[in-house]
Amino acid sequence: MRITRVLGGALLALGLGAGPAAADTPSPSPSTSADGSAPTKAGTSFRTATELEQGQQATASASTGDYMYWSFPADIGRRPTVKATVKLPRTHGAQTWQLDVYDGLRRRQACQYGANTRTAVQDAPSAELTCVLRTVRGWAEPWADDPLPGTYYIRLTVVDLGATDLGQPVSAEVRADTVDIGGAAAADGSLGKPLVPGIAVTSAEKTDGSKTAVLSSFGSHDGWSSGWWSDRWVWTGIGAVLAALAGIGGYALTRGSGRPSRVPPGV
Amino acid sequence: MITRQRLAAGVCALLAALAAGIAFPGGAVADETQTAAPKVELVLDVSGSMRARDIDGDSRMAAAKQAFNEVLDATPQEVQLGIRTLGANYRGNDRKEGCKDTAQLYPVGPLNRTDAKTAVATLQPTGWTPIGPALLKAADDLNGGDGTRRIVLISDGEDTCQPLDPCEVAREIAAKGIGLTIDTLGLVPDAKTRDQLSCIADATGGTYTDVRHKEQLSSRVGQLVDRAADPVVTPVATEGAAQCEKAPALKSGLYTDREEFGQQRWYKVAVDPGKELRASVSVADDRAVGPNYGVLLRAVTEHGREIVRGEAAGTGRTDVISTGLRYPKAGSDDDNAPAETVCLQVTNSFAAAAGVKTTPGLPLELTVDVVDGPSGHHDVASFGLGRGWWLLGTLVLIGFVAGVLWGWLSRWRVAIWRTN
Numbered sequence: 001m002r003i004t005r006v007l008g009g010a011l012l013a014l015g016l017g018a019g020p021a022a023a024d025t026p027s028p029s030p031s032t033s034a035d036g037s038a039p040t041k042a043g044t045s046f047r048t049a050t051e052l053e054q055g056q057q058a059t060a061s062a063s064t065g066d067y068m069y070w071s072f073p074a075d076i077g078r079r080p081t082v083k084a085t086v087k088l089p090r091t092h093g094a095q096t097w098q099l100d101v102y103d104g105l106r107r108r109q110a111c112q113y114g115a116n117t118r119t120a121v122q123d124a125p126s127a128e129l130t131c132v133l134r135t136v137r138g139w140a141e142p143w144a145d146d147p148l149p150g151t152y153y154i155r156l157t158v159v160d161l162g163a164t165d166l167g168q169p170v171s172a173e174v175r176a177d178t179v180d181i182g183g184a185a186a187a188d189g190s191l192g193k194p195l196v197p198g199i200a201v202t203s204a205e206k207t208d209g210s211k212t213a214v215l216s217s218f219g220s221h222d223g224w225s226s227g228w229w230s231d232r233w234v235w236t237g238i239g240a241v242l243a244a245l246a247g248i249g250g251y252a253l254t255r256g257s258g259r260p261s262r263v264p265p266g267v
Numbered sequence: 268m269i270t271r272q273r274l275a276a277g278v279c280a281l282l283a284a285l286a287a288g289i290a291f292p293g294g295a296v297a298d299e300t301q302t303a304a305p306k307v308e309l310v311l312d313v314s315g316s317m318r319a320r321d322i323d324g325d326s327r328m329a330a331a332k333q334a335f336n337e338v339l340d341a342t343p344q345e346v347q348l349g350i351r352t353l354g355a356n357y358r359g360n361d362r363k364e365g366c367k368d369t370a371q372l373y374p375v376g377p378l379n380r381t382d383a384k385t386a387v388a389t390l391q392p393t394g395w396t397p398i399g400p401a402l403l404k405a406a407d408d409l410n411g412g413d414g415t416r417r418i419v420l421i422s423d424g425e426d427t428c429q430p431l432d433p434c435e436v437a438r439e440i441a442a443k444g445i446g447l448t449i450d451t452l453g454l455v456p457d458a459k460t461r462d463q464l465s466c467i468a469d470a471t472g473g474t475y476t477d478v479r480h481k482e483q484l485s486s487r488v489g490q491l492v493d494r495a496a497d498p499v500v501t502p503v504a505t506e507g508a509a510q511c512e513k514a515p516a517l518k519s520g521l522y523t524d525r526e527e528f529g530q531q532r533w534y535k536v537a538v539d540p541g542k543e544l545r546a547s548v549s550v551a552d553d554r555a556v557g558p559n560y561g562v563l564l565r566a567v568t569e570h571g572r573e574i575v576r577g578e579a580a581g582t583g584r585t586d587v588i589s590t591g592l593r594y595p596k597a598g599s600d601d602d603n604a605p606a607e608t609v610c611l612q613v614t615n616s617f618a619a620a621a622g623v624k625t626t627p628g629l630p631l632e633l634t635v636d637v638v639d640g641p642s643g644h645h646d647v648a649s650f651g652l653g654r655g656w657w658l659l660g661t662l663v664l665i666g667f668v669a670g671v672l673w674g675w676l677s678r679w680r681v682a683i684w685r686t687n
């Protein structure tokens with residue numbers, strides 16, 4: 001009995017440990033660049049968006065009025081947070097900066113919270129913007145615009161400025177991080193392919209060996225969670241083990257300790 | 268005891284398996300890309316006003332020459348670079364002659380750094396500022412090839428050759444050549460120059476920079492030349508129809524088109540059963556437009572029933588408004604089931620600002636992907652697994668009750684057996 005209890009306690013402790021452990025494990029990152037260095041430029045359109053990995057701090061120098069584009073991959077069960085800092089010239093008028101995030105279908109994604117539009121007052125040294133997206137789901141109805149696994153585009157630009165501020169040099173820093181929300185965000189199915197633009201063309205071309213520029217190089221097969229993993233496996237597994245132990249415990253209770261008094265010794 | 272050890276070992280193995288599942292590895296290899304040689308033409312204003320000494324105490328011309336030297340040194344090997352001048356040769360006062368004054372200083376092709384530098388060194392600030400004609404000629408210089416094309420225009424004054432509006436010229440160029448971008452740099456510009464140069468940049472999806480320091484000039488031009496070297500997918504030009512029946516049939520890929528204000532564009536895509544259609548569209552505003560705008564993308568059956576739509580609306584300054592849609596077509600048991608023709612309708616609600624030309628239409632970019640459909644399991648989340656303390660509590664309780672019942676049952680059976 002004692003051993004059973006100890007074993008049960010140990011299992012429970014392990015189970016508790018496994019939950020957060022699953023949450024801490026970084027999601028497979030779909031793209032690993034050859035040198036691992038953070039990008040130092042920004043694209044100017046969806047087509048030319050500079051790819052960046054989660055947790056990388058991308059920098060870019062640009063002119064006020066430029067539209068700066070980056071893209072990053074986000075996987076199932078993760079909630080992306082995009083942060084941008086714009087360093088403004090020493091003297092300037094009041095100007096409003098905006099950070100927009102689009103999904104792989106170029107649909108604008110809402111920010112749950114965070115200031116994605118901010119007005120820098122006259123001569124302010126910088127503007128900081130944040131956008132916390134909704135959790136990426138494995139599957140959604142075609143009529144919904146829930147975030148789905150795939151490429152996400154960041155667009156950073158000034159939306160309101162005085163005429164004299166146009167074309168002034170600025171520098172921007174952008175970073176995309178994700179938090180694992182885990183099985184709480186699990187959905188009823190999974191996409192056949194992640195929402196990576198041009199993925200049909202990319203996979204078709206791979207067969208004949210030729211390679212061309214791609215809209216988004218985040219892989220079609222590798223790195224994306226297949227949708228089968230969820231921390232629900234841990235919860236259910238531990239639940240099953242605990243249920244079995246509880247069953248043994250309940251059974252043992254009805255047997256009492258030792259032999260029944262009615263049974264004579266030696267039978 | 269042996270049973271208990273086995274049990275413990277089994278549990279450990281189970282947990283290890285689960286832990287291995289947690290640490291499921293990943294990592295994709297980014298595609299190496301390769302395209303045709305990118306072409307860049309630097310268009311430099313050599314008009315008389317370039318003599319002004321207001322860039323870090325030096326003349327604008329000297330700053331431009333220094334920047335060119337630095338850029339020529341740093342130009343990536345694969346970039347084919349050319350240099351065109353405007354207002355470099357004609358000294359007279361005849362406007363008609365002055366407005367023809369644009370010449371190719373160094374032809375677009377593989378770069379010989381020494382030759383190019385020598386050519387730049389000979390430049391003297393001279394004549395007029397025929398920006399429009401120079402842009403037209405520069406676009407001709409860049410003709411041919413599949414690579415990206417980029418014009419970098421450096422000027423210190425507005426065009427002196429009206430009525431040919433360089434901004435209109437830029438829009439015409441963007442409308443005929445695919446993937447030609449014009450970036451503009453203004454050297455200590457006044458308000459009119461700034462408006463004109465930023466208008467040229469906006470018309471082609473380029474950028475405008477206000478230059479006041481030498482260092483800024485060379486780093487920006489260098490950045491723009493480097494940008495040309497980045498491989499980019501070149502879209503395929505297509506022309507949408509006014510109705511679905513006459514619409515062009517598209518396969519997976521990237522397409523461009525032009526759509527006028529208030530115009531409808533229709534395209535057709537064949538979707539096999541079990542496949543998913545993904546389409547996204549973006550309409551760029553390459554000219555002054557009203558502050559409120561939108562775009563609508565509808566997937567419609569051949570009989571006119573709407574399947575799904577993507578819509579977006581916005582307000583304020585923007586380069587593009589975009590939306591997209593997904594349509595997973597249900598699988599079929601019949602292997603020979605025909606593909607469904609889905610019509611895609613694109614409309615925009617941009618409004619042209621007063622006095623703005625409405626032709627050519629706004630640039631439209633359409634991405635079409637037909638991929639495998641979503642997987643079919645439609646149970647409760649993740650194969651019907653559960654999570655949370657309620658689940659654990661319930662399982663423990665049920666397990667316990669089952670154990671107790673089983674214990675009682677077996678005691679009762681033993682009792683019956685003993686009495687018989």
